[in-house]
Amino acid sequence: MADAYTGPLKKLDDNRFLIPRSYKQGMLVDGLIFSSERLLRSIAEDKAPEQVANVACLPGIVKYSIAMPDIHWGYGFCIGGVAATDPERGGVISPGGVGYDINCGVRLVRTNLTKNEARPRLQDLVDALFSAIPTGMGQRSPVSFNRGELAQLMHEGSPYVIRKGFGWEEDSEATEARGTLAGAQPDLLSDRAYERGGTQCGSLGSGNHFLEVQTVDRIDDPHAAEVYGLFPGQVTVMIHSGSRGLGYQVCEDALFDLRDAPKKYGIKLPDRQLICAPFRSEEGKRYFGAMNAAANFAWANRQIMTHLTREVFEQVFGRSAEALGMSLVYDVAHNIAKLEEYEIDGMARQLCVHRKGATRAFPPGHPETPERYRSVGQPVLIPGDMGRYSYVLAGQPGSMQHSFGSSCHGAGRRLSRSAAIRASRGRSIADELLARGVVARARGRTGLAEEQPDAYKDVLEVVDVVHNAGISKRVARLAPLAVIKG
């Protein structure tokens, strides 16, 4: 991997470090990294801060090129990066600022079960989930859509599949953007994208995607937890997945479509992987329209898996999902670009906010936060690793002041995949997890080894930074009971 970052990192306070715009020619704004001193040491070991500086060169970027404390190296943009550009001032849109897996995100489903009620049935539950939810390479959804249906699905997002019977009407209310981004243009997608998407909506994927049965093992903010419908010992289900092969193809196609755009629009890029076009250009509009379609696909994907999960719980526990209280807490995207309004220099401006490995975190009172959560702030779902814990946070006012309404998204890897596989030799990760009380099933031969807990940093370190920075506050900690992976 590349050498460590050796550029400036000026401490602003215990949670924020600045890369001044004087660091690199072409930087239009400063870089701002949310981190602790301790995390910063590992952050500087890869080139991610350099990528923060590169993103600061993008035309129309506003205020800062931002990175969250789970920042690590990515393609063009770092993962954990946030960048807002102003379309009215030549601001660009960049597929690298969203990532290949458009609208990769997380949703959390609550139940009224307790850990003690669920434990005796955990193995049955995991086996049934593993059987019902397609995971891993080549696994297709039990639901397929023809081209016309897929186009409609991408117009509407999760409400479309809810209407088809895959969920409850109220699920949309508890989904970011209500599960639908307006301006989706599925007609822009290639035949290849349609081919990849037709059989994958309702499947988990592989890599770091997972479906995890959890228990609320600590409450940090009792009032917010109560508003979110969370209680100690409660069983919850977290689903981490995205737009599958369709989203990847949309990104591939966009990278091809935009190949000549920087030259055409006179954009000098410090890294060709920051490929971009003015938001208002034809290329920019095409990418945004296609990206919105893929984002809607991802919400439909997670919605179908929610439905399948409810069916499994009904089968295992012998009660309806309604009787089990399996409502959706929330669903958040962490790879996306959205048009959002912010006050800049006293004026309201609509900006294109890129979040790549960063989660929206709207504060109390924000009109886009569901009404029932508005008093405490939008739920922010932060997966950790399958051995330790994940977190539920609540968006706070600091996010609007400092990070364009954004917070972190996860733990970040500590070991490369190969290093994790080497570290697992002679060990049974499944047995080790079982010894910790976690039942795990994975389809791929390397899945558990590559995704073992030791491969990840401790998500608490990341969460503490955003909590202390006033971006989003800790509400509850969720410990894994069972997990299925591709």
Place this chain on the structure above:
Amino acid sequence: MQTSGFELFDHTADLGIRAIGRSLLEVFTGCRLGLYAAIGQPLATGEPDEDSPKELSYRSDDGAIVLRDYLADVLFMLSERGLLIVKEERVALFPDRGEIVCAVSPLDATASKLMREVKAITYHELSLVQDGELWRAQFIVDI
């Protein structure tokens, strides 16, 4: 000195592949085999696909981009069509495009061991260079 073949290497959360060859065809073959090795052990039935040999063409003045686009097609054919490239028969680079002719065979799903899902061939650290009498290539895949 090794003059042909491939190797896999760590790259943050993903995987890198390097290949070397005495000709353009050999290095393209090495990249394809490296990609398949990253996925696992995909094996072909040995029967030619009805579309074999396949003629592929990619518009670019950059040979590395031609390589990337070819490997993206290799990946798509395996993951979506269940088809394997079993041999590159011809690889040619021109000032504005690249052309590849390859033999294709269906995947033997029973005999194959597919370990890992490769989701994309990225542009990161992508290179195809002629180094004396050898060709060297490198690419990173998104897992």
